[in-house]
Amino acid sequence: MNADRPITLSRSSSPEERQVALKQIYAQVLERQPYNFERKLLAKSEKEFLSGKLGVRHFLHALACSQVYQDNFYFNCSNLKFIELCFKHFLGRAVLDHAEIKVFTDILTKRGYDVVISEILGSEEYRKAFGGFTVPHARTLKFYPSTQNFLQSEIIKHEHVGQHGRIVPTLYWHQLGLDCTGGVCRHPEVDGDYRIVEDSTKANAKPDTVADEIEELLKLLQEDDAKRALHNLSDNQRSLLRNLVGK
Incomplete structure (x- = not known):
């Protein structure tokens, strides 16, 4: 299954089509299919989605506010990393700059978790990109303010849980001079055993x-x-x- 292929449902979509869309949603948002114990926590929302009572956007909101999503991408991450992952999962892109991070950090700290999710899923950008029935997917923006933003979006599109760090946002680890490939952030002055190499002046x-x-x-x-x-x-x-x- 191609996670980048857009899937759009309609009110007349068959149960089979909704099953395909559900798998695509989990692949995009959870970056995997739920475990059995997680499916029990999502059972009510999943049933309503498969029966057509919930559209894609409303199901995404329920999934994002669930214990399953929070346990995977909020409680184990810094606020900055959580915001970056929300952009990846629901808008299909990386954050563009520090100003965008600041806006959503303020929302998170002053107004709470649920408001961050509502602001993203209710944004004009989300509406234009996916509407109410298209499953979010990694997308390439037509214009980028800089080549660096294009690079960040390409990195985060292929980023999986445990890779590139759970604490340091992708936007920052380049600027900090870190290499977070493989799930462990390292400074360039590190040898193959991940031990700091002594300064030659010492x-x-x-x-x-x-x-x-x-x-x-x-x-x-x-x-x-x-x-x-x-x-x-x-x-x-x-x-x-x-x-x-x-x-």
Whole structure:
């Protein structure tokens, strides 16, 4: 089944067509088919959708406000990641910029979870893109403010649960210099075992730095109270002194 192929129902759609649409909705919104225990939680809304009492948009609202969706994409994610995933699942695109994130972050923190869902599903953009009977799908916008936004939408279109991080939004991990491919966010200064590589300046001190340390060390040792000077030496200075004595 192609998750990008638009499916549109009508009031006269057959039960078989609604079953296909239901699977498509789950693939788009949950990024998988529900587990058996989740289906029990969704049973009432699912029955009403399959019988034609609920259209696509109304079923999406029930699904988005369900415990199933919240457990998967809200409670285990940061607010920013949750908003990004809502855009992916219900509008078929990534967030465009920081301003859009700010608007929905304010809605989430000041007006609550349900309002975020209602604002997205009730938006003019959603109405024009999908109407009341088309299953949301990953879409390519005709115009992008920048190539970066196009890149973000391409990344998030193929992003699955556990990939690219559950905390850091896709919009940010590029800017933070992180590589979140595979579900673990790493900094570029990480080796194959995911251990931070020591800075080369620490491993191989520059001559000027060593000279400064020696100069400071000599100044301390020239003081009248040698014992006090030795007591005030740092661990690095003590190590440097041992090396000098050894030579």
